[in-house]
Amino acid sequence: MSRRAVSANGSARPGRPPSGRQGIPEATIARLPVYLRVLYAFAEQDIPTVSSEELAAAAGVNSAKLRKDLSHLGSYGTRGVGYDVEYLVYQVSRELGLTQDWPVVIVGAGNLGRALANYGGFASRGFRIAAVLDSAPEVVGTQIAGHAVLDVDQMEQVVARHRVAIGVIATPAVTAQAVCDRLVATGVTSILNFAPVVLNVPGGVDVRKVDLSIELQILAFHAQRRSVVRVPQDAQAVGR
Amino acid sequence: MSRRAVSANGSARPGRPPSGRQGIPEATIARLPVYLRVLYAFAEQDIPTVSSEELAAAAGVNSAKLRKDLSHLGSYGTRGVGYDVEYLVYQVSRELGLTQDWPVVIVGAGNLGRALANYGGFASRGFRIAAVLDSAPEVVGTQIAGHAVLDVDQMEQVVARHRVAIGVIATPAVTAQAVCDRLVATGVTSILNFAPVVLNVPGGVDVRKVDLSIELQILAFHAQRRSVVRVPQDAQAVGR
DNA sequence: CCTTGTGAAGATATTCACAGCA
DNA sequence: TGCTGTGAATATCTTCACAAGG
Secondary structure, eight states: OOOOOOOOSSSOOOOOOOOOOOOOOOOHHHHHHHHHHHHHHHHHHHHHHEEEHHHHHHSSOOHHHHHHHHHTOOOOTTTTOOOOOOOHHHHHHHHTTTTOEEEEEEOOOOOHHHHHOOOOOHTTEEEEEEEEEOOTTTTTOOOTTTTEOEGGGGHHHHHHHHHEEEEEEEEEEEHHHHHHHHHHHHTTOEEOOOOSSOOOOOOTTTEEEOOHHHHHHHHHHHHHHHHHHHHHOOOOOOOO | OOOOOOOOSSSSSSOOOOOOOOOOOOHHHHHHHHHHHHHHHHTTTOOOOOOHHHHHHHTTHHHHHHHHHHHOOOEETTTTTTHHHHHHHHHHHHHHHHSOOOEEEEOSHHHHHHHHHHHHHHTTTTEEEEEEEHHHHHHHTTETTTTTOEEEHHHHHHHHTOOOOOOEEEEEEEEEHHHHHHHTTOOOOOOESSSSSSOOOOTTTTEOOOOOHHHHHHHHHHHHHHHHHHHHHSSOOOOO
16 A cells, blocks of 8 residues: 555665655654745845754754654755755755646636635746636636636647646536546646545555645634633643 | 543533533544534434434544544444434533534734624524724724724623623734734633734633645645555545 | 544654764 | 664554453
């Protein structure tokens, strides 16, 4: 079930990067983007070097965890000194695959789709909107964030022409599965789903879900717990 | 660090619910909303009973996990039969604190704030928009999803009057921390943050983050991995 | 019989604490 | 001396596999 698809280590590519890779834990991967963002902030302030302590504090994690996370990418720090910000930015970016360009297609040009398309951080590093699609005739043809909304029937052409690998589903729940099936059929293997449904996909397709009401419900659970238990002095706990 | 704030078990309230509670794992809590959604779908089709196998399939998890998750709430199933849909909906709702009403304040009425306010699933079960706030004079006073946008200066009054416990931050990154501080100062202890920053909060405040670019970056990592390794026959792996 | 509920095993993740190196 | 990198200890989560019970 896990497998961790690897070539173990050894040979493979010529070997420029010292590389210490080999099955980076999922939990670590989920934190790398946070570290990257924090690193950019340090870089903008022209801070050349950071310690694990500083980086960890800025990222909201414990420093041992940060060091272990980074150690999965290789030994990029200097003992007694810390990490070179520029260099680490590059290494983390490369690990995440952000040194290449990822064309993304957004399906659904409603409120959410519009918000996503206009989201600045989108185009910023590594991601590029290849197209925004919708099925409603009154929306098709309008402009969103500099993109003419295309009919969803153009999905196949768009995906093929731009070599889209990532699809974002911002449609109502009822159509999400159909859109997903179609994306998968055209060769998209990474899907970010904003519709409140559990998507069914074949193996080899990676789905991530963003769900407002789930997040609210998790918050409600803790909020309720707090108000029932009437937490003592030391707050804390609260989880996650 | 963990603590798991409990009254262990025993005494406490008169004890109507059989209750088997006592520190429900965080991972379980995060899945309960998914189960709840799936249960509603079964209920709408007037299906009276489901097995752990069916429920798990619909929720996209393994049935042993689902059973263990539900067992943390109590013994609500019937061996040889399954779970009563109606009853389980109630129990899960109660556990999540959805049998009460949660007034929510949304700060930021830009594209995202608008999308959130208009999001149907919001008002549906348990959550209610108490107000939408913004600081831009040209936005204040406009209508969004049936709510007049109020000036952010009204935050204190709104939170107090509606007893708001949950705040949603949909502002640009630069203002997020200030908004957060202010929410916390007015007594909000649960925050859902859509701004791409790590929020700093005092203990006892629960923050959850929703971040488009982090999700995209995680997808990019796996997509890159796939294209480099050129996955064999059996896809799978892909994680999460 | 069929399906739940759960001990026990296994897998992941986090944290501690310190050896090792610049 | 100061900070990284990492074994070892711990905590959390998942999965197996089966006894218990309607």
